[in-house]
Amino acid sequence: MSGTPHILITRQDIQAAIDRMAGEIRRDYTDKNPLLIGILKGSFIFMADLVRRIAMPLEVTFIRLSSYGSGTESSGKIKVLTRLSEEVKGRHIIVVEDIIDTGLTTAYFVDYLNKKKPASVRLCSLTDKPSRHKIPVKIDYLGFTVPDKFIVGYGIDWDEKYRYLPDICYIE
Ligand code: IMP
Ligand code: MG
Numbered sequence: 001m002s003g004t005p006h007i008l009i010t011r012q013d014i015q016a017a018i019d020r021m022a023g024e025i026r027r028d029y030t031d032k033n034p035l036l037i038g039i040l041k042g043s044f045i046f047m048a049d050l051v052r053r054i055a056m057p058l059e060v061t062f063i064r065l066s067s068y069g070s071g072t073e074s075s076g077k078i079k080v081l082t083r084l085s086e087e088v089k090g091r092h093i094i095v096v097e098d099i100i101d102t103g104l105t106t107a108y109f110v111d112y113l114n115k116k117k118p119a120s121v122r123l124c125s126l127t128d129k130p131s132r133h134k135i136p137v138k139i140d141y142l143g144f145t146v147p148d149k150f151i152v153g154y155g156i157d158w159d160e161k162y163r164y165l166p167d168i169c170y171i172e
Pocket of ligand 1: 039042097098099100101102103104105106149150151152156157158
């Protein structure tokens, strides 16, 4: 990869997808006070826009899971690096992800949450690379399906670079 970013999804298309997802979440969770758990760091910009569009009572927290380091391939070994201080038991949980690639991170985290006996767990992801899944993943709220390219921008990084780009880009 040379590292030059090319636009894949524009900021306008991102906002339209977030409007749609927020509407779906509002419809499904009205009066349920859901707890949205963002997986750091990639979800931080998406979460900020999403909750303002959902615009109804909800709670937000974040968790840090071990990531790729500086490589571009999932190791499949995932660790919870920060613990949740919020009570998960009995809560309606929405996991907020930037991208589902192999699906291993999400599967691991959903298992981890289920041990805490939540009322429900659903998954919301801005992007998905279905051609890369190593295990079946059910995404309840999805922004975009993306091709098998390395993507950056709108919070998503390549070795900590390019998170600030306003559009979702791919790197060649
Ligand atoms: P998975 O466990 O393989 O599904 O990987 C999920 C995580 O890997 C995502 O939350 C991202 O942090 C990172 N990741 C996967 N694909 C990409 C990509 O194309 N660009 C940037 N990060 C990625
Ligand atoms: Mg991530």
